[in-house]
Amino acid sequence: MWILRLNMSDRTYRLEEVPEAYKNLGGRGMTSTIVHDEVPPLCHALGPNNKLVFAPGIVTGTAAPTSARISVGAKSPLTGGIKESNAGSPWPQYLAWMQIKALVVEGQPKEKGKYWTAYLTWDAGAGKPKVEFFPADRYKGQDLYEVYPKVFKRFGKSVAIAGFGVAAEYGYANSGIVFNDLAKRPSRYSGRGGLGAVMASKGLKFIVLDSQGAPKVSIIDKTVFDQGAKKLADALLTHDVTKPKGGLNTYGTAVLINILNEAGGLPTRNFSTGRFEGAAKIAGEAIFEGNKKRLGKELYNHACSPGCIIQCSNTWYKPDGSEHTSCVEYESDWALGADCGIDNLDDIAEMVRLCNAYGLDTIETGTTLAVAMDAGVIPFGDSKKAIRLVKEMGKGTPLGRILGGGTEFTGKAYGLSHVPTVKGQSMPAYEPRAVKGIGITYATTTMGADHTAGYTIAPEIMSVGGKVDPLSPEGKAALSRAFQATTAFIDSSGHCLFIAFAILDIPSGYEGMVQECNGVLGTHWEPDDVVKIGSEILRKERAFNEAAGIGKERDRVPEFMKFEPLPPHNQVFDVPDSVLDSVYGEL
């Protein structure tokens, strides 16, 4: 098993045996450990001393269900702190099959704006991976829907591609790293935190993996692994949210639109109310029914990555039945929809398509448009003008650069104080004033406002893993802490976070996840170890942030949420600072 280091200062590479201390790490545990151990916390995120780390999860590349996730880590140009953002794609499987536990991109070329492709293949003779660098300048400045087919053509159909779009070329703090999906579309994103700009600053336009001939993933205890994988698969196949033709497979993640709207927690028009009158028109149900009408048949969702049971990724079709875009997630749908006061699914889908084409995070893009609307740049609800703003981002005009800088950046450009961010990253689709636990997660996670970092929505809204009152702050610090630690484990295992819906309700599924890891690693972890192992990762992330100057004073929601009551519940965010401080204080 290798750590592969690409030095972009001179385009050389080095293979290192995975050190003993890193042997049981994977995914987020691996990226955060390497960033913590090797990146100077006060370095410039786009300078030569930042490092960009890719790590497949512990079980990624095996038959473990819903586990083809890649974690990408670095110091974030958006938050100034540590970042891990993960995505599902065939790409991490290939990396894992080549026995690479971590790919670390270091240095940067002296000459700015020159790009290269790193082409990784398996050298069967030497029994290890091999890297070649090819000039990639010809792919600059192009739409990713145009450029991905060219790269597939150049390197063959059996490769997988990681790259970035023009958003990252421009250096936007809102720029993701994109991986191809199963249909080879550039649609699966490590979107948050500006990791695309970090990759671009290193002059590394694409990482192309061809794993043919590679030995795949070694499993130390096949019996234990198989038991675990079966338990997890059974749980996923059983739970109403995750099973085939269940909530996610039918309506996609946008099934949450109506649910959050009902709960008064769907942030609308730049977080000024928790209910959107157009919610039903953009909800998952509307996507399902809309496609049915246009295609003349019921369409269930597809997997974003190999081996997924949940299969929540949708495609939206045009009136003529041709494909418009994949995928209209809940977060994208909400950010570019409700938060902008937009209720037109075709226009939302078009903005998602443009974000994929340019390499933008859809959440940060939508919340940024909403702030621009609040500042009077365009009116709330004007989807045609919103599309034009996204196109400005694609062109790199001054207005595009303001918006490309993200939500907080745009708020600053227009002198706004009503800006929904934490640690520089915009809030996702749950209102802290209406759902207190997720507000605690937003405020305290090492990642900047991030729902995936401790998804208390499960018990607060969906009655998954228990049921608690969303409006009450009682007990929510402990809840958020437990969810954050568990999540850090899941993000390390290589599973999609959505397995949580099933395993929180079905204990054998939870056991299965742990057993899978034990099978691969030869460890003897118990389910009770999950929080402990996850906490260890959080502590490293926190230490990095503190050394980067991001301490507990930054564990706060924006001030306006403390004095502006949110309709319809007319609540403010009333969690005391001492409670917020207890989340990591008592970790």
Place this chain on the structure above:
Amino acid sequence: MWILRLNMSDRTYRLEEVPEAYKNLGGRGMTSTIVHDEVPPLCHALGPNNKLVFAPGIVTGTAAPTSARISVGAKSPLTGGIKESNAGSPWPQYLAWMQIKALVVEGQPKEKGKYWTAYLTWDAGAGKPKVEFFPADRYKGQDLYEVYPKVFKRFGKSVAIAGFGVAAEYGYANSGIVFNDLAKRPSRYSGRGGLGAVMASKGLKFIVLDSQGAPKVSIIDKTVFDQGAKKLADALLTHDVTKPKGGLNTYGTAVLINILNEAGGLPTRNFSTGRFEGAAKIAGEAIFEGNKKRLGKELYNHACSPGCIIQCSNTWYKPDGSEHTSCVEYESDWALGADCGIDNLDDIAEMVRLCNAYGLDTIETGTTLAVAMDAGVIPFGDSKKAIRLVKEMGKGTPLGRILGGGTEFTGKAYGLSHVPTVKGQSMPAYEPRAVKGIGITYATTTMGADHTAGYTIAPEIMSVGGKVDPLSPEGKAALSRAFQATTAFIDSSGHCLFIAFAILDIPSGYEGMVQECNGVLGTHWEPDDVVKIGSEILRKERAFNEAAGIGKERDRVPEFMKFEPLPPHNQVFDVPDSVLDSVYGEL
């Protein structure tokens, strides 16, 4: 003696007796104490909970020489920390004459973008100041050179005006508060840190003072005061730098251009070298000779504010002998000149004029243009295009908003890592890699990069107050600490910092400054108390910053200065972090 509070939420005011604990405070000591005591450190700088504090110095309004300074304090939208920025003008004298020790602007109107004038007069009958509010929307969106005459016309020739320009109306983090000079021009700035945007966020376009009939400043011990004022005046009249027809009076502050260039510490082309080949063409000597040629006579400089002996403020004249702009300071000249690779004095003066017209800080504007040049927006040295960029700022276009956000903001918009800022504020005209002490001040002061916060240039470059090697870091932490504390006292006394040139070399002048304060306040401070009193102020500022999330990790120069050697000395900034931490650690 009063603290006057203007509540802009409902346009009411309240007069409070100065509390006992605040009686000996003035200027920066007063603004920083009120900000520390009353402003929530985590509030949004442009939200309703920030407060904007104006305080004349302890001796301001008396016959103390060179003491008509106004300190303005708030939480800064540029740095996110505490800010004090002071200026010389008749305005603070009028405030002091009305017995106002501090004017605190609080709240903000519900309706955004509506502006008001606060008109302060002395109510002789009641024996106290009076405030009236008038609508000021008609003055929006205008050049300050046009608008100031209108306000003088409206309120009479005997008033003094504080206000802001379009830069603040747009919410730029680079926007100052402007005070009229003796010729009633809008040219004296509390420029740094975005205080203009704070004032604009409160809907308070102008504060107009008419002090007719006011009782002036009470002096408790007239004898001691007079002794002190004489000693200080003697020192200022004697020292080569501060005396009439001395360095500053003849060549202005731009006398430093050649000196710093010679020392290899004149930051050039976005801090990429310490020498500018065009230095002589923009130096103070060139200004003096240029005016002489155009006017046919030698022109010495004038006072920016009443009662100044030093008189360093210049006016630059056009080829036809008509006035172009006042004043071309060293910092403005350097920022818009050397740092942009521009050697054309007329074009530099035009940019200074535009900055005054729009209400922009010239330092932040110049360093921002230099970063934009480094990003390829326009070429280095192209002064005509640079003027066009400043005009974009005046128009509030998207490009103008990027630049108006300041140097760090512009660096982010273009994905640059070579950006010379500390705590979000751009570095002034001394290169940390060539002058280590000032680098320590930039890194550690509570203000963000700021030469005036601890001007070690005096001993490092000018052999004033001793002589030390600029390239050596030895002993510089203690030097910076002592200068920072002394400066906090001087900024509280109401004197211009430039008295330091004289009083560092002439002990009786230093005594005189302290005696003046004793005379006004009835205190018995000794010269040795200066550092103690100043340190007290620094500790409050530091405490505010730490509570705002700005701790010692932010006491650093930008990373590139640690690994990019600066010609001609080819040095990096080699001061260890532990030494930087000792500055406030041992305060």
